[in-house]
Amino acid sequence: MSYNALTGLLSSVLASISMDNHTLSLAAVGLVVVFVVSKVMAYRDNLKRVGHLPGYRLPLFPYTILGIMFKNSNLIPGYQFLWNWRSSMYKRFKHDTISYISWFSGRALIFTSNVEVMRQVAGGTKSDFIKPAQASKVLLVWGSNILASEGGEHWRAHRRIMAPAFSQGLYELLWRTSISLYRQMLAGEEWETKKVAQVSRAQDFTYKFALLTIGVCGFGFHFNWTDPMITVEGDSDMTLMKAFEIFDHNQVTVLLPWWLLRLPIKRFKEYRRATAKLTEWMVGQIAERKELINSRTEDDKEKLREDLFTRMVKANEEELKKFRLADQELIGNIFILLLAGHETTAQTLAATLAQLALHPEIQDEIFEQIMSVVGSNRDPDLEDHRSLTKVLAAFYEGTRMYPAAHMMFREARVDTILHVENPVGEAPGTTPVPLPKGATVVVDVIGVQYNERYFDEPFKFKISRWADMPHESEAASAFSVGPRACIGRKFAVTEAVAFLTMMLRDWKIEPLMEAGETLGQWEKRIFQGNVMLSLGIQSASLKFVRRERS
Ligand code: HEM
Structure with missing residues (x-):
């Protein structure tokens, strides 16, 4: 019954x-x-x-209002529990795929820190798992897009148009832009003449760097560090940069219900105006770019830039009509690139710099590689990128310890079987776990990165673990694995390697302690996970000491 x-x-x-x-x-x-x-x-x-998997049976579900109000107790874990419990959560059940059933809310989820399970559920065209609409609803406000897509053919249609935009030309533009922005930052922040620069929050400049990078290389804006004044036609108060910044600073508002955003509150009003301005600008730009692309003269075609926006419009125009995205879908994807494409990189860069501050010996090792590959008299170029393996390793290690995209929700679209890898120490192989349609699996990306099956001593910042790792290796699973892995991975890596190479060649990074603070206290203060839309660390207070160059 x-x-x-x-x-x-x-x-x-x-x-x-x-x-x-x-x-x-x-x-x-x-x-x-x-x-x-x-x-x-x-x-x-x-x-x-949950396929009778072992796991937690607790009163509340962490991602509910009540769950969010309580922080980190044994009975009510709080919404940061994947970070707070990362050392014990799976060990407790001797399994890297476990369940969580809430007594009162009736929610039941599977959490996994296993890459093979991640691969089965992450998605692609033929997967039995999709992104649940509920989890992505907030990402749809600007139009249907790749990140919010459930999966299957719909997802493939987006990917088909976006993938060609991530071209060699884009990476060349990105490399040049990153180096130029680094120089502009030195001038703009008055570091050029300084022997020592101190910052109370490294995130301030890593955010600005990543935001301007996606602005220039994603949207085709001509921003620069100190003078980003582009006025939106007919609105002298709101520059494009201003609209861009307002939109960016209010990202969390996408989580609010639409009716709340309609209230006459100054912050919401500004957000609405900025979004409207950006949308209006994009509509105009799509039309302009279409005209150039479809123009018959080669001269006009030459004017096409390499930014993601232009290249997506081009890929779309060149696509067979039945596969083309509507303009609103192009806009949805461009907004999503802004959302997915800079906070993640900015958070990871700040965490990497802070970890490097704790490890002067690693900085010296990286510095030596930079000097042997690039030397001190020229700027690194994109070809050097492949040889700067230690710079890349530092960024990958930052991504591993603080995976910005820290969780992925998936739902079984049909009754299916999940093949769960047997625990370490038991017979190798997998155990089939039957799941009914609607079962939800959460890929705990933090759990994967701290899983000793893949990374020994996971709490240590060790760049040596990435030595000899091919650039595209799926070992960097913080970008997800399989056909639906992060499309912007190379974008993130390219800008990060360019920026870190410039930074580490010029500066030694040290912890900036408060009066009376010990190094241990600094470490404890800085490296607490901060889970919002993405995962990051606390305000990274750092000191940059100029390296003497011969
Ligand atoms: C450190 C930086 C980054 C990390 C750790 C990261 C991580 C991830 C992860 C884990 C996913 C899979 C999410 C899911 O399937 O639910 C993803 C997807 C995605 N990322 Fe990134 N990302 C980073 C940077 C970027 C950048 C720079 C861009 C764009 C320029 C970007 C654009 C995207 C897009 C569009 C998707 C959706 C792909 C699809 O569904 O096919 N990401 N990212």
């Missing part, structure tokens, strides 16, 4: 009893029975939904 049928039967029995004292007590007992039975049955259903 199903839970609903049982509840109905008990309610009608209770309703048919007349309400004297005796029957009132009977009704109360009946209600308790209904409650207990319903919970037992829901629990039984939930066990099925």
Whole structure:
């Protein structure tokens, strides 16, 4: 008998009893029975939904309002629990794929820190798993896009148009832009003449760097560090950069309900205006770029830039009509590139710089490689990128320890079998776990990066673990694996390697401690995970000491 049928039967029995004292007590007992039975049955259903995998049975679900209000107790883990429990969560059950069932909210999820399970669920055209619409709803406000797509053919249509935009020409533009922005930063922040520069929050400049980079290479804006004044036509108060910044600073507002955003609150009003300006600008730009692309003269075609936006419009125009994206979908994807494409890199760069501050010996090792590959008299160029393996290793290690895209929700679109790798120490191989349609798997990207199956001593910042690793290796699983892995991985790596090469050639990085603070206290203060839209560390206070060059 199903839970609903049982509840109905008990309610009608209770309703048919007349309400004297005796029957009132009977009704109360009946209600308790209904409650207990319903919970037992829901629990039984939930066990099925998580394939009877071992795991947590706790009162609340962490991603609910109540769950968010409580922080990190054993009974109510809080929304940062994947970070806070990363050393013990899976060890406790001796499995890297476990379940979580909440007694009261009725939610049941599978959490995995296993790359093979990640591969099965991450998606592609033929996967049995999709991105649940609920998890991506907030990303749809600017139009249908690749990141929010459930999967299957719909996802492939987006990827088909976006993939060609990540071209060699883009990476060349990106490399040049990153180096130029680094120089502009030195001038703009008045570091050029300084022997020592101190910052209380390295994120301030890594954000600005990554935002301007995606602005120039993603959108084709002509921003620069100190003078980003491009006025939107007909609105002298709002420069494009201003609109861009307002949109960016308010990213979290995408999580709010739409009606709240309509309230006459100054911040929301500005956000709406900035989004409208950017959209208006994009609509105009799409038309302009289409005209250039379809123009017959080679001269006009030469004017086409290498930025992602231009190249996406081009790929779309060149696509067969039936595969073309609508303009609104192009806009949706461009906005999503801004969202996915700079906060992640900025957070990781800040975390990498802070870890390097703790490891002067690693900085020296990297410096020596930079000097032997590039030397001190010229700027690095894109070809050097392949040889700057230690710079890349530092960034990968930052990505591993602080994976900005820290979780991925997936849902079984049909009844399916999940092949769960046996725990280390047991017979190698997998165990089939039947899952019903609708079962939800959360890829805990933090868990994967701290899983000793893949990374020994995972709490140590060790760049040596990436030695001899091919550039595109799936070992860098913080970018996900399989056909739906991060499309911007090379973009992130290119800008990061260019920026870090320039930075580490010029400067030694040291922790900037507060008065009376010990190194241990600094470390504890800085390296606490900060889980918002993406994962990062706390404000990284750092000191940059100019390297003496012969
Ligand atoms: C350190 C930097 C980055 C990290 C750690 C990262 C990580 C990830 C991960 C884990 C995913 C898979 C998400 C999922 O399937 O639910 C993803 C997807 C994506 N990323 Fe990145 N990313 C980074 C930088 C970038 C950059 C720079 C861009 C763009 C310029 C970008 C654009 C995207 C897009 C568009 C997707 C969706 C791909 C698809 O669904 O086919 N990311 N990223």
